[in-house]
Amino acid sequence: MKILVINPVGTSMWNENDKKIYQSFASPGTKIEVINLEDGPISIETRKAEVEVIPKIVDIALKHHKKYDAIIINCCADPGVDVLRSLLDKPIIGPCESSLAIASTLGKRIGIVTVSKTGIPIFEELIRKLKFEEFVVSIRAIDLSVPEIDRDKGKTIKLLLEECKKAEDNGAEVILLGCTGFAGFAKELEKHLDIPVIDPAGASVKMAETLISLGLTHSKKRYFS
Numbered sequence: 001m002k003i004l005v006i007n008p009v010g011t012s013m014w015n016e017n018d019k020k021i022y023q024s025f026a027s028p029g030t031k032i033e034v035i036n037l038e039d040g041p042i043s044i045e046t047r048k049a050e051v052e053v054i055p056k057i058v059d060i061a062l063k064h065h066k067k068y069d070a071i072i073i074n075c076c077a078d079p080g081v082d083v084l085r086s087l088l089d090k091p092i093i094g095p096c097e098s099s100l101a102i103a104s105t106l107g108k109r110i111g112i113v114t115v116s117k118t119g120i121p122i123f124e125e126l127i128r129k130l131k132f133e134e135f136v137v138s139i140r141a142i143d144l145s146v147p148e149i150d151r152d153k154g155k156t157i158k159l160l161l162e163e164c165k166k167a168e169d170n171g172a173e174v175i176l177l178g179c180t181g182f183a184g185f186a187k188e189l190e191k192h193l194d195i196p197v198i199d200p201a202g203a204s205v206k207m208a209e210t211l212i213s214l215g216l217t218h219s220k221k222r223y224f225s
Helices: 015-025 047-067 079-085 094-104 117-129 152-170 186-190 202-212
Strands: 004-005 030-037 070-073 110-114 135-143 174-177
Touching: 004 015, 004 047, 004 202, 015 030, 030 174, 047 079, 070 079, 070 202, 079 152, 079 202, 094 110, 094 117, 094 174, 094 202, 110 152, 117 135, 135 152, 152 174, 152 186, 174 186
Parallel strands: 004 030, 004 070, 110 135, 110 174
Antiparallel strands: none
């Protein structure tokens, strides 16, 4: 299997690390490649940034998709996913949707912890669109921007843990890390929690591999061009 991960940002600074993280979740024989947009914002934390990147995501996916069995959009806002599903006959994976699907098999009350507070309304709207509003009981933010995540990983994990515990106090039975910049943190957080934590990168890879291996792709009764 060959899976393309599109970083929907105008920088390559995370590509190599993201490739290592995604590859760490992949099965033997699955090859991961990561590319970024030619230009665009450094992160997607507002509606403006999301609207800006969607046509760029579509363009780069249409340019490169032929060599790959599936495409993952490396952002938990799942930007451009629906558009690409209507244009390409292969699995197009959104980390948020994949994580929600897996989380719903582990518990029925889901807590989401994301980055900046500006992302909370975006998640609220995406969850309604995906019909998961009955499952999600808490959406919280650590109030860091995406570029700040790696500056002090100890601080980031501390803030994440605080918000995960608050989500658990609000009734969450499973936590979804609502930013692919948090990829690789789930197992560390689980050491201090009594509930599962979903890594969006891992969920995306496994969803892609499952659909590829089953020979399934998205219904054209829903995603028609």
